[in-house]
Amino acid sequence: METKEKINKWDYIKIKSFCTAKETVNKTARKPTAWENIFANDITNRSLISKIYRELIQLNKRKIIQSKWAKDLNRHFSKEYIQKARRHMKISSKSLIIQEMQIKTTMRYHLTPVRMAIINKSTNNKCWRGCGEKGTLLHCWWECRLVQPLWKTVWSFLKKLKMELPFDPVISLLGIYTKKTEKPIRKDICSPMFIAAQFTIAKIWKQPKCP
Numbered sequence: 001m002e003t004k005e006k007i008n009k010w011d012y013i014k015i016k017s018f019c020t021a022k023e024t025v026n027k028t029a030r031k032p033t034a035w036e037n038i039f040a041n042d043i044t045n046r047s048l049i050s051k052i053y054r055e056l057i058q059l060n061k062r063k064i065i066q067s068k069w070a071k072d073l074n075r076h077f078s079k080e081y082i083q084k085a086r087r088h089m090k091i092s093s094k095s096l097i098i099q100e101m102q103i104k105t106t107m108r109y110h111l112t113p114v115r116m117a118i119i120n121k122s123t124n125n126k127c128w129r130g131c132g133e134k135g136t137l138l139h140c141w142w143e144c145r146l147v148q149p150l151w152k153t154v155w156s157f158l159k160k161l162k163m164e165l166p167f168d169p170v171i172s173l174l175g176i177y178t179k180k181t182e183k184p185i186r187k188d189i190c191s192p193m194f195i196a197a198q199f200t201i202a203k204i205w206k207q208p209k210c211p
C-alpha cells in the first residue's frame with residue numbers, strides 16, 4: 001500500500017514537471033488538430049461519438065469519391081468537387097433521414113447484383129430489374145433503362161422551372177454541380193428533388209419495375 005502511494009506520488013511529480021517544462025509548453029503551443037478539437041470541446045459522450053463518426057465518414061467519403069466513384073464515372077474529381085460533395089451533405093443534414101440517404105448513396109452502401117454475386121459466389125450479376133445488363137452500382141442508380149425515365153422526368157421538371165442542368169449522375173447522386181450555368185441554379189429546389197428520386201429508386205431497388 002505504501003509503495004503504491006509512493007509510485008503514484010512519483011508519477012504525479014513526473015507529470016507535473018512534464019507539463020510545466022518550458023520546452024514542452026512550447027512544443028504543445030501549436031494549433032490543435034481537428035481531432036484534438038473534437039476531443040477537447042466535447043462534454044457528453046454521445047455527441048463525442050457521433051462527432052467521431054461524422055469525421056470518419058467525411059474522411060472515408062473523400063476517399064470513396066476519389067477512387068470508386070471516379071472510376072465508375074470514368075472521371076477525375078478535383079479537390080474542389082470533393083469539397084462540394086462534402087458541403088452538399090452538410091446542407092442536406094437538417095433531416096436525419098435525408099442525411100442517411102445522402103451518406104448511403106455516396107458511401108456506396110446499397111447492395112448491387114454484382115456485390116451479391118460475389119457474396120453468394122454465384123455468377124448471376126445481372127440487374128435485378130431484368131433489363132439484362134450487368135448490375136453495377138452506377139447501373140442500378142443511373143444507367144438502367146428502367147431508371148432513366150425517372151431521372152429524365154426530374155430533369156424535364158427542372159427545365160420547366162427554368163433550370164437547365166447537364167444530364168449528369170454526378171449532380172443528382174453526389175451533389176456536385178459541375179458547370180457554371182447561365183441562369184443561377186436553385187440548389188434548394190434541385191437537391192430535394194434528386195434526393196426524392198433517390199428514395200424512389202431505393203424503395204424498389206430489387207423489384208423488376210420502373211420507378
Ligand SMILES: [Zn+2]
Pocket residue numbers: 127128129130131132133139144145146
Ligand atoms: Zn437494369
